[in-house]
Amino acid sequence: MIPPAKHPSIRWTKLATGTLITLLMSGAAQATDRVTFQLDWLPGGDKAPVYVGIAQGFFAEQDLDVRISQGRGSTDAMTKLATGQADIGLSDITALMAAHAEGGIPVRGVYSIFSQPPHAFYVLEDSGIEQVSDVAGKRIATSPFTSSNLFLPLLLEMNGVDEQSINLIQSDPGTLSPMLLNGRTDVVISWVTDQERYADNALSAGVTLRIIPWHEAGLEAYSTTLVASDRFLEERPDVARRFIDAYEQAIEYTWANPNEAAEAVNAVVPEVEVDMAARTIEAIRPLVFNTFSETHGLGAFEPSRLAATWQWTAEAQEMDVNLLDPESIIDRRFVPGGE
Amino acid sequence: MKRTGITLYDLYAQRLLPLLALLGLVLVWEVLCRLFNVPEYVLPAPSVIFEAFLNVDGQRWFDHLWATLRVALLGFALAVSISIPMAIMMVRSAFLARTLLPFLIIVQSTPIVAVAPLIIVILGAGEAPRTVIACLISFFPIVVATTSGLLSTPKEMLELSNSLKASPARQIWQVRLPYAVPHIFSGLKVAITLAIIGAVIAEFVAAEQGLGYFVQFSTSYFRIPQAFAALFFLSMVSLLLFKAVQLVQQTFFSWSLPADEEH
Numbered sequence: 014m015i016p017p018a019k020h021p022s023i024r025w026t027k028l029a030t031g032t033l034i035t036l037l038m039s040g041a042a043q044a045t046d047r048v049t050f051q052l053d054w055l056p057g058g059d060k061a062p063v064y065v066g067i068a069q070g071f072f073a074e075q076d077l078d079v080r081i082s083q084g085r086g087s088t089d090a091m092t093k094l095a096t097g098q099a100d101i102g103l104s105d106i107t108a109l110m111a112a113h114a115e116g117g118i119p120v121r122g123v124y125s126i127f128s129q130p131p132h133a134f135y136v137l138e139d140s141g142i143e144q145v146s147d148v149a150g151k152r153i154a155t156s157p158f159t160s161s162n163l164f165l166p167l168l169l170e171m172n173g174v175d176e177q178s179i180n181l182i183q184s185d186p187g188t189l190s191p192m193l194l195n196g197r198t199d200v201v202i203s204w205v206t207d208q209e210r211y212a213d214n215a216l217s218a219g220v221t222l223r224i225i226p227w228h229e230a231g232l233e234a235y236s237t238t239l240v241a242s243d244r245f246l247e248e249r250p251d252v253a254r255r256f257i258d259a260y261e262q263a264i265e266y267t268w269a270n271p272n273e274a275a276e277a278v279n280a281v282v283p284e285v286e287v288d289m290a291a292r293t294i295e296a297i298r299p300l301v302f303n304t305f306s307e308t309h310g311l312g313a314f315e316p317s318r319l320a321a322t323w324q325w326t327a328e329a330q331e332m333d334v335n336l337l338d339p340e341s342i343i344d345r346r347f348v349p350g351g352e
Numbered sequence: 353m354k355r356t357g358i359t360l361y362d363l364y365a366q367r368l369l370p371l372l373a374l375l376g377l378v379l380v381w382e383v384l385c386r387l388f389n390v391p392e393y394v395l396p397a398p399s400v401i402f403e404a405f406l407n408v409d410g411q412r413w414f415d416h417l418w419a420t421l422r423v424a425l426l427g428f429a430l431a432v433s434i435s436i437p438m439a440i441m442m443v444r445s446a447f448l449a450r451t452l453l454p455f456l457i458i459v460q461s462t463p464i465v466a467v468a469p470l471i472i473v474i475l476g477a478g479e480a481p482r483t484v485i486a487c488l489i490s491f492f493p494i495v496v497a498t499t500s501g502l503l504s505t506p507k508e509m510l511e512l513s514n515s516l517k518a519s520p521a522r523q524i525w526q527v528r529l530p531y532a533v534p535h536i537f538s539g540l541k542v543a544i545t546l547a548i549i550g551a552v553i554a555e556f557v558a559a560e561q562g563l564g565y566f567v568q569f570s571t572s573y574f575r576i577p578q579a580f581a582a583l584f585f586l587s588m589v590s591l592l593l594f595k596a597v598q599l600v601q602q603t604f605f606s607w608s609l610p611a612d613e614e615h
Contacts, residue, residue, distance in 0.1 A: 055568070055569055082477055083558075083559075083560050089469070093477065098477055187571030187572055187574065191393040191394060191576070194391065195391070195394060210572075210573050210574055211574070213574070214574040217391075217393065218393065283409070289573075
């Protein structure tokens with residue numbers, strides 16, 4: 014049976030009410046734009062700027078409501094961006110390059126955060142290992158998925174170390190420091206962002222560590238980068254711009270006030286100790302603020318360093334350098350004072 | 353011989369002895385750690401672990417515990433609500449049993465650790481994928497136990513119910529299921545501990561809270577005693593949940609217990 018037709022005026026009233034509700038809701042949504050920020054690892058001092066942006070109201074000033082989602086590595090972060098679970102976040106640029114060369118991913122680099130690579134060797138101070146060339150013939154422990162592994166062969170070659178002479182051990186990141194203190198390895202590969210965690214652990218064992226950053230041994234490349242999904246950049250470019258402006262403000266505030274920045278992280282993630290986070294922020298200052306960033310500006314992607322970063326990534330992964338134009342994975346529209 | 357109550361010997365054997373054994377183990381552990389000066393980043397002594405436990409705010413422990421417990425219990429409830437009807441269907445229909453069983457075995461034999469990241473990508477980073485992971489890991493033992501329980505009904509009982517023209521639903525509900533209860537509870541006891549493992553695996557892949565997340569966080573900061581404290585907390589929770597299932601069986605289905613377990 015066909016239902017009796019409704020009176021036209023009832024339908025119009027419903028339509029008008031529906032439209033009004035939709036308009037009201039979209040009005041409310043426009044007032045503050047929601048952005049999901051994807052971390053590339055667990056929270057810590059090195060991830061402070063986004064927490065600072067929230068605590069200091071930099072995002073609120075731009076009418077942004079920012080939520081933070083924790084990650085488990087660059088690949089995990091990019092997957093979440095590509096699948097729309099997050100809008101913008103952190104990733105190592107080499108992972109982004111590799112993902113593009115492997116077949117493409119709808120994610121692009123928008124702002125460079127570390128303009129120096131964070132990779133480093135950690136050794137015991139009395140081990141006699143003082144520079145990269147001293148690791149020849151030693152046992153080196155690393156975690157299986159870190160991007161540092163990509164650059165290791167290159168670094169060794171640059172410093173005249175025969176790759177065959179070293180004994181590479183792969184292990185879970187949480188086991189590396191105990192292995193070093195325990196004498197199960199001579200050298201550990203980790204990021205300089207971890208140096209305070211290692212230092213605390215070493216202190217409890219009554220020893221001191223020496224850290225040999227790879228950028229001091231000739232390795233110059235971009236690393237941690239602000240990356241965003243193509244969808245976010247295409248559909249909400251204005252939101253992206255406001256977010257990046259506020260993020261840059263937060264970066265500057267973080268390194269001007271490490272203690273307050275550490276407190277901002279601790280306020281959201283109580284597991285992160287203020288003191289250690291503050292020391293981490295201080296320790297990684299050279300990755301963000303260095304002669305390179307002074308010359309080219311914060312956030313900038315300088316074409317020759319970008320090309321070199323890709324060339325090293327390609328060589329390390331045994332990929333054809335011509336497989337990717339590194340410029341194609343970058344969107345410079347959003348770097349403040351950029352394009 | 354009819355038992356009249358718990359004797360002093362029972363109290364000693366059932367309650368005190370396991371506790372004493374545990375205390376003895378902890379004591380030996382503590383002494384060995386001190387004697388050989390084992391560094392705490394290798395194996396922390398129980399006293400150091402206890403100190404690490406106290407150093408974490410009670411509210412934070414509660415938040416982490418609640419996050420894991422919620423996911424594990426939801427996953428467990430989901431597993432129960434899927435597996436018992438599924439087992440009934442498989443017992444009712446040989447065709448369904450033949451069709452479903454290979455799938456069930458495939459799901460069970462696929463390492464959940466390998467699939468977890470994919471589930472999170474598909475379902476997002478919220479609580480839903482974690483619940484699904486806890487459910488996936490815990491449903492198989494319930495299906496197997498329920499099926500074998502339903503099939504363990506004596507033939508003569510089934511023949512009797514057939515001769516009385518009992519409907520299939522009534523046969524399941526009043527004849528087969530009561531026989532299956534002890535089996536179902538065996539499955540549930542295995543499943544509840546697996547649900548906790550599932551929740552922890554999911555937290556390792558994507559979470560911002562929970563005891564599994566806290567273990568991962570602690571090891572990433574090389575806070576080994578704190579990670580151990582969280583691990584102990586986790587095993588305590590598993591033990592309590594196991595006991596809770598046992599308590600449900602004792603309270604509501606005491607007839608399904610073997611005579612010597614009724615107390």
